[in-house]
Amino acid sequence: MGKIKVVHYINQFFAGIGGEEKADIKPEVREEVIGPGMALNAGFKGEAEIVATVICGDSYFNENVEEAKAEILEMVKKYEPDLFIAGPAFNAGRYGVACATITAAVQEELGIPAMTAMYEENPGVDMFRKDLYIVATKNSAAGMRDAVNKMVPLALKLAKGEEIGTPDEEHYHARGIRKNFFADKRGSARAVDMLIKKLKGEEFQTEYPMPDFDRVEPNPAVKDISKATIALVTSGGIVPKGNPDHIESSSASKYGKYDIEGFEDLTSETHETAHGGYDPVYANEDADRVLPVDVLREMEKEGKIGKLHRYFYTTVGNGTAVKNAKAFGEEIGKELKEAGVDAVILTST
Amino acid sequence: MRLELGHVNISDVQFGAETKIENGVLYVNKEELISLIKEDEHLKEVDVEIARPGESVRITPVKDVIEPRVKVEGPGEIFPGVLGKVETVGSGKTYALKGCAVVTTGKIVGFQEGIIDMTGPGAEYTPFSKTNNVVLICEPVDGLKQHDHERAVRFAGLKAAKYLAEAAREVTPDKVEVFETLPLLEQLNQYPDLPKVAYVQMLQSQGLLHDTYVYGVDAKQIVPTILYPTEIMDGAIISGNCVSACDKNTTYHHLNNPVVADLYEKHGKELNFVGVIITNENVYLADKERSSNWTAKLAEYLGLDGVIISQEGFGNPDTDLIMNCKKIEQKGIKTVIITDEYAGRDGSSQSLADADPLANAVVTGGNANEIIELPAMDKVIGSLEYIDTIAGGFDGSLKEDGSITVELQAITGATNELGFNKMSAKGF
Known part of the structure; x- marks a missing residue:
């Protein structure tokens, strides 16, 4: 396989165009490596290469989701990339939602492997975690190096179609997909080991973290x-x-x-x-x-x-x-x- | 209470003129066994077949699996209150036919009966692909109601196991294990510095073909109580369940309860295993409240530091599991729970029907909804006609060529909640 072709998506701020005052710019594509793309490209060490960068204002995207999506998909399609990466968006809410929305669209509509990255409290995580690989980052751009270090290995695996490990191993936000595997020990022995650790106050890892349970309030009584x-x-x-x-x-x-x-x-x-x-x-x-x-x-x-x-x-x-x-x-x-x-x-x- | 458990290793089973064990081979007098089982007027036809590990054989619909055991010393008999007198068991000497099991099949009772493949991908998921199985095919008389049918086949399995185990009575076991739990105060004093641990075993008792028996008593009728762990090894608890095959605790599982075995393994080393609290999984809220209150009360009364709680079945019993866990944790006693998951075929659904943040230490037997392809086998013992309708099957599960696409739910013992298997699940 030749060099993996990557299209990268960023907002107006990370493209160096401007802050909030420029958040309404429409999507544009440049055949260059811009902003965080530099660090990603360096991380790929020649295995992959960003062939184009799509830039879109956060306000424009979020206020014109359907149009923005369609325009960007056209831009991405043209390059026939092997992989699409958006962000990292850290804790920027509208940027995170834009990154996750467009990543999901590329994955579903173009069938191209795609991923993004952001902080756990970014609303983009909860909206799309079930559908996407979203790498977990720190809450501000100060965590850029850390984000890139985590994004690069997962990006390469996705592009090559390799098996993706657990959220802990690959640093993505858990998607909540349960998969069976055979452990080294039988369940009862794992339970005894876990209990001994718990009794000693040592760290232990549950095999099934409890979900947030959906409790429904009863409706008021029917009047008549x-x-x-x-x-x-x-x-x-x-x-x-x-x-x-x-x-x-x-x-x-x-x-x-x-x-x-x-x-x-x-x-x-x-x-x-x-x-x-x-x-x-x-x-x-x-x-x-x-x-x-x-x-x-x-x-x-x-x-x-x-x-x-x-x-x-x-x-x-x-x-x-x-x-x-x-x-x-x-x-x-x-x-x-x-x-x-x-x-x-x-x-x- | 002290029990010596002798392992009589069985490497092969064959039909023979006389039922006996010689050089690790169990010979079965087929006619004698059939006539014993046919004593039950509810059974119209009975046949016996043998299925060995690695053979291209599929057994279905499987109801129960039983390890043959015989009491050679000490009070009582195997399956007290059911086949034997209701003497307290668990002490003396018992021999078990290791590597051998009785499997019951024949016309389906309910929907929740399983598949055992002796080879191929399905064999990986059931422990009973590794045992030499004496399979009873029991056909009920016409018009027999489900509960009578279930009881007839349940007794057939137990009687066959008892009959076969008699052959071991005079045999010298290949290995002897010794298990001992002292009366409570002495047990606490034996290892005063080790954490005091008990096992809370939840018994399936939802009723309507979901029943378990303790010394012959329907577990719906019990309030939580305490057993010596060795009582279970002598058949104090038996299965009468048509619960989904994957997480049904067969009688074999009870006899070989892995939580009991693994707690004994650490007994006197890292913990002090003081006993078993058994409780039920009734469907009425008042029963759930009472039973979980009592398990917590007994755990407190025993002065425990920690417990392992195991479940049987899924859905409705998830609430009992969480209630037990929560109430015991609230007494300041640490818990680990063993369950399995119904996370949907794609694994994306919530796995349990109830949840609580206090259940922070969970062992899972895996996602029962995961799909598996089972290739056709050369021989079927029982019948394939129920494959589409057993729990875990669906329209089109059975293909024309005899291959099967089903959820793991349909495989006997696949996601066992006593922690019998190595399977688990991870979140991705």
């Missing part, structure tokens, strides 16, 4: 339930008999939406569960045990509730990834809102 349209949503896997959409018994990748117009009662003839996480006998005998259509129909007749929504939504909450569940929830919530549903009874198993 006798006028409300109520929907049923379940993770208990109740489906029309035969599971027409093949919802998985575990690790569900989809949910179903089914019509219950005309159903006064769910029976073993009409409904069953697709759930693989519990003894299905009782749910299959009478699916109302999980999805109480019968009781709600009675309440509808008695005027205790306004109306039972025509459709129920269902999935299997068994080893189903939180990410999938969240996506289902968002879509279902949106549809229910559009359908004028006032309240939802969520049943689980």
Whole structure:
């Protein structure tokens, strides 16, 4: 492979054009190595070379994201680079967001390996960490040398398509992607070692840092339930008999939406569960045990509730990834809102 | 309580005219074994096959795996309160058939039964590709309800293990290990300068085919209590679970509990292993609160400095795990928890259903959602017809050529939460 061709992206400040007063300049491309590009180029030691530098004002980028993205992508494409690098942006918020946004666009739309670098509190990190390799830097340009030293090895690996190590090894902000590997010792021995270190007050490393847990505040009570349209949503896997959409018994990748117009009662003839996480006998005998259509129909007749929504939504909450569940929830919530549903009874198993 | 555990190494299993052990070979009288298992009126057909390490064999759907053990000295029998009288076990002398296991298969009970491949990439993920397996294929009578079906097959496995282990009674073991835990006050005095450590073992008890038995008692019905570690080695705890195959603690896992083994390894050297607290994973909130309150209370009562907490299953029991961890930490007792992850097929989702900052020391058995390709095997013991619907399978998991694409979830023991395996996961 010849020399790796790199296109570098920086803002007006690092290009030496000016500060805030010049932040509205439009994207331009120069076939030269500018500002932090000098240090990166030196770090590449001839293995890679910056062939062009794209400069854009931070205000312009952030106020005209779509136009700026399109213009810059055109500029980058022309050079057919092997790698795209933006920044480092340190703790400059708008610059960081611009760097991360354009890096993601190059990676996705042009399919070119791309990376950026910034301080952990830069908003660009949280917006894009899942999608991008973002090297962790100090919070100001005083950390330039350190940033370049960390960016160069990762940049070369990305360009060559080599395997990327852990965040600690490669100095990028953890993307939260979990991958299996075989450790030297079995889990119980690792646990005993970890406990001994913890008891001695020595440093130990957890294998799974706790995530920030998403806790949802309940909504205020429905004011007049006798006028409300109520929907049923379940993770208990109740489906029309035969599971027409093949919802998985575990690790569900989809949910179903089914019509219950005309159903006064769910029976073993009409409904069953697709759930693989519990003894299905009782749910299959009478699916109302999980999805109480019968009781709600009675309440509808008695005027205790306004109306039972025509459709129920269902999935299997068994080893189903939180990410999938969240996506289902968002879509279902949106549809229910559009359908004028006032309240939802969520049943689980 | 002191137990001598004799290892009778089994290097091969073969069918023979008489069930016996000779030169490390276990010979099995197939007809005798089948007629023993067929005594159960719930089973219509029973067959026995042998699967050895390295053979191109796939066993599925796997329900339980059991190591044959026999008590040769001391009170009680193996599997007390289940097969044997409900005598307290864990002392005297027990022989285990090492390198050998009973595996139960046959028509699926629930959805959460597993795959054991004896060779190929799948074999790397299950410990039971390394054992010489006596596989029972049990077919239930027509119309048998799932819970009765599960019980019939559970007893079939235990009875077969007991039957085979009898062959070791007069054999001289290849190796003897000695495990001893003293009554609490004496144990505390034995190593007064070492940190006092216990093992908190959470038993699967969500119900509806997710059950564990302690001396024959359904673990849903217990309040947390204390065991000598050696009681577990004599079968005080058995599995009755159709939990996802990857993190189901089979009876084999219980008998060979690795946390117990590795705590004994450091016992008297770096820590003082004082005992096991068992607790459950019931689904009602009041039960979760009560049980976690009690584990914390017992940990405090024992004057512990640290505990290791292991889990079984995932999702709902994640809350029990975090409650136990949090409440024990709040007593000033250090914890390490062992769990596994459901981070999605691409590994990008949050791994647990509950979390707390106090759970700062976690060992993971890996991401159960990760996908694996399993090539076709020359022989299948059991049936491939459930592959698409077992937990970890999906529409199209089973290909026409017999190869399989599934989540690791479907492989028996793959992400074990007792820390039985070397697999772990890292964040990228």
